[in-house]
Structure formats: structure tokens, C-alpha cells
Amino acid sequence: MATTTPRPHHQHDHDAGLLRAATRYSATRCTAMVLCTVASAGASLLLPLAIGRALDAVLTGHATGESGGDATRWVLVCAALVAASALLDASESVLTGTTNARTTAWLRGRVARHVLAVGPRTTARFAPGDLVARLIDNAAHAGVAPATLAATLAALVTPVGAVVALALIDGRLAVVFIVGAPVLVLLLRAFVRVSSDCVARYQQVQGSIAGRLSEAIGGARTIAAAHTEDKEAGRVLDALPELSRQGHRMWRVQGRSQAQAVAVAPLLQIAVVAVAGHLVVQQHISVGELLAASRYAVLATGIGVLVGQLGALVRARAAARRLGEVLAEPVASYGEGELPLGDGLLEVRGIKATRGGRTVLDGVDLTVPAGGTLAVVGRSGAGKSLLASIAGRLTDPDEGDVRLDGVPLRSLSREELRREVGYAFERPALLGTTLEGTIGFGAPRPAASHIREAARAARADTFITRLPDGYATPCAEAPLSGGEVQRLGLARALARGGRLLILDDAMSSLDTVTEHHIAEALLHHTPHRSRLIIAHRAATAARADAVAWLHDGRIRAVGSHEELWERPEYREVFGA
Numbered sequence: 397m398a399t400t401t402p403r404p405h406h407q408h409d410h411d412a413g414l415l416r417a418a419t420r421y422s423a424t425r426c427t428a429m430v431l432c433t434v435a436s437a438g439a440s441l442l443l444p445l446a447i448g449r450a451l452d453a454v455l456t457g458h459a460t461g462e463s464g465g466d467a468t469r470w471v472l473v474c475a476a477l478v479a480a481s482a483l484l485d486a487s488e489s490v491l492t493g494t495t496n497a498r499t500t501a502w503l504r505g506r507v508a509r510h511v512l513a514v515g516p517r518t519t520a521r522f523a524p525g526d527l528v529a530r531l532i533d534n535a536a537h538a539g540v541a542p543a544t545l546a547a548t549l550a551a552l553v554t555p556v557g558a559v560v561a562l563a564l565i566d567g568r569l570a571v572v573f574i575v576g577a578p579v580l581v582l583l584l585r586a587f588v589r590v591s592s593d594c595v596a597r598y599q600q601v602q603g604s605i606a607g608r609l610s611e612a613i614g615g616a617r618t619i620a621a622a623h624t625e626d627k628e629a630g631r632v633l634d635a636l637p638e639l640s641r642q643g644h645r646m647w648r649v650q651g652r653s654q655a656q657a658v659a660v661a662p663l664l665q666i667a668v669v670a671v672a673g674h675l676v677v678q679q680h681i682s683v684g685e686l687l688a689a690s691r692y693a694v695l696a697t698g699i700g701v702l703v704g705q706l707g708a709l710v711r712a713r714a715a716a717r718r719l720g721e722v723l724a725e726p727v728a729s730y731g732e733g734e735l736p737l738g739d740g741l742l743e744v745r746g747i748k749a750t751r752g753g754r755t756v757l758d759g760v761d762l763t764v765p766a767g768g769t770l771a772v773v774g775r776s777g778a779g780k781s782l783l784a785s786i787a788g789r790l791t792d793p794d795e796g797d798v799r800l801d802g803v804p805l806r807s808l809s810r811e812e813l814r815r816e817v818g819y820a821f822e823r824p825a826l827l828g829t830t831l832e833g834t835i836g837f838g839a840p841r842p843a844a845s846h847i848r849e850a851a852r853a854a855r856a857d858t859f860i861t862r863l864p865d866g867y868a869t870p871c872a873e874a875p876l877s878g879g880e881v882q883r884l885g886l887a888r889a890l891a892r893g894g895r896l897l898i899l900d901d902a903m904s905s906l907d908t909v910t911e912h913h914i915a916e917a918l919l920h921h922t923p924h925r926s927r928l929i930i931a932h933r934a935a936t937a938a939r940a941d942a943v944a945w946l947h948d949g950r951i952r953a954v955g956s957h958e959e960l961w962e963r964p965e966y967r968e969v970f971g972a
Contacts, residue, residue, distance in 0.1 A: 414716050414723065418499050419542040425495040426546040429488055433550030436484035439477045441557045444691035446473045448684030455683060492543045500539030504531050507719055513727045517791055520751065522722065525610025526603040530718050534599060537715035544708045551705065558695035562668065565685050565692075572671050573696055576664045580697070583656050591649045591707060596714040598642040601635050603718065608632045650707050661697035668693035728792060731807035735816055738801030739766035740895035740926030742787060747796035749782055756782050757793065758949040764896075766801070769919055769927040771937040771957075773969055774946035780930045783946065784900040787928055788817040800896060814838070816894040820902035824885025831860055831874060832867035835887045842891040850891035853917040855910050856883040878905040886914060899929045903936060915939050934961075934970040945969070 419426065450470035508531060511518045518527070559577075563570035609632050612619065619628050672689040675681045681689070742764035749757040756779040764770040772780050785791045787798060789805045798805045805813060828834030835856070836847045848867070851857040859880055863869045876884070882905045889897055897918070903911050911933075918927060919939055931937045938957040945953045945966060953960060960966040 412716075414503070414720055415538065415541050415712070418503060418538065419545065421502050422495050422499045422542040425491055425498070426542050429491045429495065429543060429546045430550045432484045432488040432491065433547060434553050436481050436488065437550065437553040437557060439481040439484065440554060440695060441561060441692075443474060443477045443481070444688040444695075445561070446470055446477060447691070448682075448686075448688035450474060450684070451687055452682050452684035488547075492547065495543040496540045499542055500536050503535040503539050503719065507531055507535065507722055510723055510725070510727065514725045515728070515790055516785060518722065518725055521725065523607030523610060524614075525606035525608065527722070528610065529603045529606035530722060533602065534715035534718045537599075537711045538719055539712075540708055541712035541716065544705055544712065548705045548709065555696045558692040561692045562689060562696065565689050566672075566675055566681055568675070569668055569671055569689055569693075572667050573664055573693065576660070576667065577696075579660050580664075583660070587649060587706060591646060591710045592714065594642050594645045594649060595711050596717065598639065598646055599711075599714055599718055601639045601642060605632065605635050605639065608634075664697050665690070665693040668696075728789070729806075730810040730813070732809050733803060733807040734812050735801050735803055735808065735895070738895065739924050740764070740816075741766040741799075741801050742896055742926055742928065743799040743802075744783075744787060745797050745799070747783070747786060747793045747798070749779070749786060749791075749793045751782065756949055757786070760796070760946075760949070760951055762944055762951065762954075764926045764928050765941070767924060767926060768942070769929065769940040771929045771931040771940035771943045772946055773931050773937050773943055773966075775969055778946045779949050780946055781900055784819075784898050784928065784930050788819060788896065788898045789813060790819070815892075817896045817898065818889040818892040818894045820882075820885045820889035820897070820899045822882070822901040822904055824881060824888065824902075826871040826876075826881065826884065828871060830867065831863075831869050831871060831884065834871055834884055835891055837888060838892060842893070846891050846893075847887075850887040851884075853890050853914070854883045854887035855913055856880070856887045859883075879907065879910065882906060883910070883914070890917075895925055897925055897927045899927065901930045901932055904932055908935070911936070932970075937970075 447470075450467055450473075453467035453470055456466075511527065511531075522530075559570050559573055562573060612628050612632050619625060669686075669690045672681065672686045676683060676686045742762075744760060744762040747757050747760040748755065760779075760783060762770065762772075762783075772783060774780050782791070786793050789798065792806075800808075800816065808816075826834045828837045832844070832847055835851055836842050836844075842850075848857065851860060851867075859876075860867055860869070863874060882902060886899075886902055889899070889902075899918075903914060906914065912935075915936065927940075929936060929940060931940070931943075934957070937943050940957065942954060943957050943960055944951055945960060953963075953966070
């Protein structure tokens with residue numbers, strides 16, 4: 397089973413770097429958001445001043461009997477500030493939504509491309525369901541980081557500006573607020589510290605449930621046949637109580653922090669208004685300035701609203717850490733070399749490979765002669781599929797070297813390697829839109845004539861042409877058996893050409909007659925191609941030029957099938 401145990405190597409660099417890269421990607425929109433938020437904050441800060449001036453103008457006009465011209469002008473200024481604030485808030489909302497969507501899409505694209513570039517090693521460490529959860533849910537949480545960070549920084553303008561405005565009205569008002577402000581700051585720090593742990597745990601449990609669900613869906617037929625639906629549902633949902641606990645804990649932390657901030661904020665506001673009232677009595681400030689000071693006190697304590705934004709940043713950081721675990725998987729490096737002329741001499745030397753803490757292959761040496769066929773047999777778990785992956789560099793060994801026509805695979809360019817090495821698998825994925833597309837899947841796409849020739853060699857042409865739309869039949873609408881899917885996978889490998897063909901149990905679902913015809917086509921109609929076949933059937937091994945018997949990660953014997961068949965242990969590999 398795949399494991400998601402965190403790795404220590406530079407993990408924090410990956411998640412921090414990912415968030416920095418996402419912020420750079422959205423820099424233009426985030427800058428526009430900051431400008432809108434700052435402008436909106438400016439309008440909010442000017443509004444209390446304008447209201448206070450309007451009130452003072454009205455009171456002065458009544459006291460002197462003058463016309464209300466000044467009051468009218470200040471009322472119009474208030475209306476303009478309210479309209480500008482509404483327009484800027486609407487613009488900020490649009491920018492926030494589009495920035496979140498674009499950043500999330502960028503993160504998903506980056507992680508998805510990395511997963512595909514790393515190859516099979518990714519799914520060896522992360523369960524498919526967990527990977528999907530990281531790509532969908534965690535990327536969405538991390539995608540809000542740039543916009544939320546920009547909004548948080550810009551939101552600080554309002555409370556800071558409000559404190560400055562209090563100081564401009566009367567320095568004593570600012571002092572009263574500043575004395576109590578550290579309490580709000582300590583509340584925010586405590587919230588970030590406590591919520592980080594529960595958010596990370598919540599996302600981890602969520603990924604575990606997704607991984608188990610993916611496994612259950614993949615084994616739905618087995619579960620139904622064994623009548624273990626209830627047991628499997630219990631296994632999938634076993635972590636649900638823990639998910640609930642962490643979710644409730646997360647919301648309790650946020651609710652408590654907001655409640656504490658809401659409790660402290662009115663006390664600060666009352667203190668500021670009380671001092672302002674005293675100053676009015678002492679005639680140090682006007683009634684309008686008292687009104688403005690009361691509004692500025694509300695804006696200054698708005699720092700408590702940052703609890704929600706800080707919560708989003710905490711979730712984004714935890715999500716980025718999970719994405720960073722995926723991005724920490726190293727991508728294979730390729731050279732720029734090309735192969736000389738040759739017929740596919742494959743040399744495997746001193747291969748050692750460890751997976752999940754267990755040595756699967758230990759000192760494996762093999763040679764597939766140019767144009768020849770070597771079958772690899774062994775009991776389940778002997779390391780046959782891993783050897784097949786290493787032979788064509790779908791994965792790299794911990795030690796050892798693989799050469800094709802004398803050239804190390806590591807030194808070849810990616811294009812040259814994939815052009816010259818073809819694969820067919822036990823469960824091929826039908827990735828093309830149509831049946832013709834799935835046979836020709838790859839870059840560059842084979843010519844249509846090669847696709848049909850390969851389909852005939854793989855005995856796929858017979859069932860394809862019986863379909864109403866033939867080769868244009870959509871894969872999702874084609875009623876295919878397991879053997880027919882394997883024939884499409886074999887046709888894809890044959891259509892690619894190249895000098896080395898690796899079959900990883902690619903004929904296990906074929907009937908005996910079809911396997912015989914395909915084996916004849918593989919062995920006798922591709923003279924300039926070598927073949928490495930992972931075989932589970934004695935008939936398949938018997939058709940090869942030689943057989944390598946893999947046992948407990950080592951080559952036990954190499955010889956013809958007839959020679960090895962004399963040994964009882966060899967016959968036991970095939971259940972004979």
C-alpha cells in the first residue's frame with residue numbers, strides 16, 4: 397500500500413517556495429487587489445472625518461444662523477466616499493475570485509505535471525485517492541494564499557490608519573487604544589499557533605480517507621464477490637471520527653478566537669469614546685471629532701476581523717505543505733545522447749532496488765541479445781514488474797546500470813528513449829479519445845497505416861471492425877473485455893516501433909489461441925526488435941529464446957524453458 401509518511405529533506409522549503417511561486421504568478425492581480433483594498437480603506441478612513449465635519453457644519457450653522465452650504469458640501473463628500481467604497485469593494489471581490497481560480501488552476505497544473513514526470517514512483521508513495529485529494533482539495537486551499545495574503549496586508553491599512561487618525565484628533569485617544577491593542581495581537585498569535593496543528597491533521601486524515609475510498613472503488617468487484625461491503629465501508633470510514641474531531645477542534649479554535657476578539661474590541665471602543673467624551677467636555681475636541689473618534693475606534697479594533705483571513709492562510713500553508721511533499725519527489729534527469737544503429741541489445745548489470753524498506757532486486761544481471769527474446773518468470777513478489785520498469789527506465793534502480801546497444805539509458809534523451817523502447821502492460825489504460833487514438837497514443841503519433849497494421853498483429857482488428865464506428869468508436873462506449881483491452885495495449889506497443897519491446901504480463905487475459913497468434917507475430921515478424929517478456933504462463937516462456945528465473949530478487953538460473961523444466965522448483969513457479 398502506498399505510504400504518505402512525510403520526508404524531512406527540505407520539506408519546508410518546498411511549501412514556502414510553492415506559495416512564493418504562486419504569489420509571483422498572481423502578482424499583477426494581487427497588486428491590483430492591494431490597490432483596490434487600500435483605496436477602499438482610504439475611503440473608509442475619510443468617511444468618519446467627512447461625517448464629523450458635516451455634523452460640525454450643521455451645528456455651527458444652527459448656532460450662527462448661517463446657511464448650510466458647508467454642511468451640504470460635506471454631505472456630498474460623504475455620498476461620494478460611500479459610492480467609491482462600494483465600487484472598490486465590488487472590484488476587490490471580482491479580483492479575489494478570479495485570482496483564487498487562476499492560482500488554483502496553476503497549482504493543479506504544476507503538481508499534475510510533476511506527478512506525471514516522476515512516473516510510477518509517485519503512486520508507490522502516495523495512494524491514488526490521496527493524490528486526487530491533494531490535487532483537488534489541497535490545491536484549492538493553497539490557491540487562496542496569494543489573494544488572502546494581499547487582502548490581509550491591505551486590511552492592516554484600515555486599523556493602522558484609524559490609529560493615526562485618532563492621534564491626529566488628539567494624541568491621548570491613540571494612547572488609550574495602543575495600551576489595549578497588544579491583547580488583540582496576542583489573541584491572533586495564539587490562534588495561528590493552535591490552528592496550524594489541527595488544520596494539518598484534518599487534511600492528513602482527509603487524504604487517508606480518500607486513499608482508502610479509491611482502493612475500495614478499484615476493488616469493487618472483489619468486495620461484492622466476497623460480500624464484505626459493510627466491512628470495507630467501515631475500513632474506509634474508520635478515520636471519520638478523527639476527521640470530525642479535528643474539524644470541530646478547528647472551528648472551536650476559530651470561534652473562540654473570534655469571540656475573544658469581539659469581547660476585547662468593545663472594551664477598547666468604550667475606552668476611546670469615554671476619553672473622547674471627556675475631551676469634548678473640556679472643549680479640546682468638537683462634537684464632530686467625537687463622532688469621528690468613535691468611528692475610528694471601531695475601524696481600529698477591526699484587526700479582530702483578521703482571524704478569518706489568518707485562518708485561510710493557515711489552511712493554505714498546511715495544504716501547500718502536502719503539495720510540497722508531492723513536489724519533493726525528484727524527477728528523473730535525462731541526457732542528450734542518441735543510440736547508434738543496432739537491433740536492441742539490452743544489458744542489465746548489478747541492479748539493486750529497494751522499495752518500502754525491502755530489497756526487491758539484489759544484484760540482477762541479464763542480457764537480452766539483439767533481436768532476441770528473453771522471458772522473465774518467478775513467483776508473485778519476486779520483483780518481475782519492477783525489473784521490467786527498470787529495463788525501460790520507467791523507474792531507476794538504487795544501484796546498477798542498464799544499457800541499450802551499449803549506451804546507458806541515463807545518457808539518452810527522453811525523446812530517444814521513449815521512441816526506441818515500447819511497453820505493454822497487464823492493465824493498459826485507454827487514454828485516447830477513440831480506439832484508433834488509444835492505439836496511436838503517444839508523441840509522435842504513428843501513421844494511420846501503422847496503427848491498423850499493429851491492430852491486426854495484436855488481433856484487435858477483428859473486434860474493432862465489428863463495432864458500428866470501427867476505429868472511430870469512443871473508448872468509453874466500446875464494450876471491451878479484459879482480453880480485448882490487453883490487445884489494444886499490445887497494438888499500441890507494436891505501433892510505436894523501436895528496438896526494444898517490454899511486455900509486463902501483457903497477455904495474461906488472452907485465450908490460448910489468441911496468445912499463440914500474437915506471440916507468433918511478436919517473435920517472428922519483428923526481426924530488428926528485442927523483447928523482454930514478463931511471463932506467468934509456461935507456454936509464453938516456452939516461446940522465448942531464453943528464460944531468466946527470478947527468485948527472491950536474484951537470478952536463480954538462465955536457460956531454455958526445456959532445460960529449466962527439468963527442475964521441480966521451476967515447474968512449481970507455474971503451478972505444475
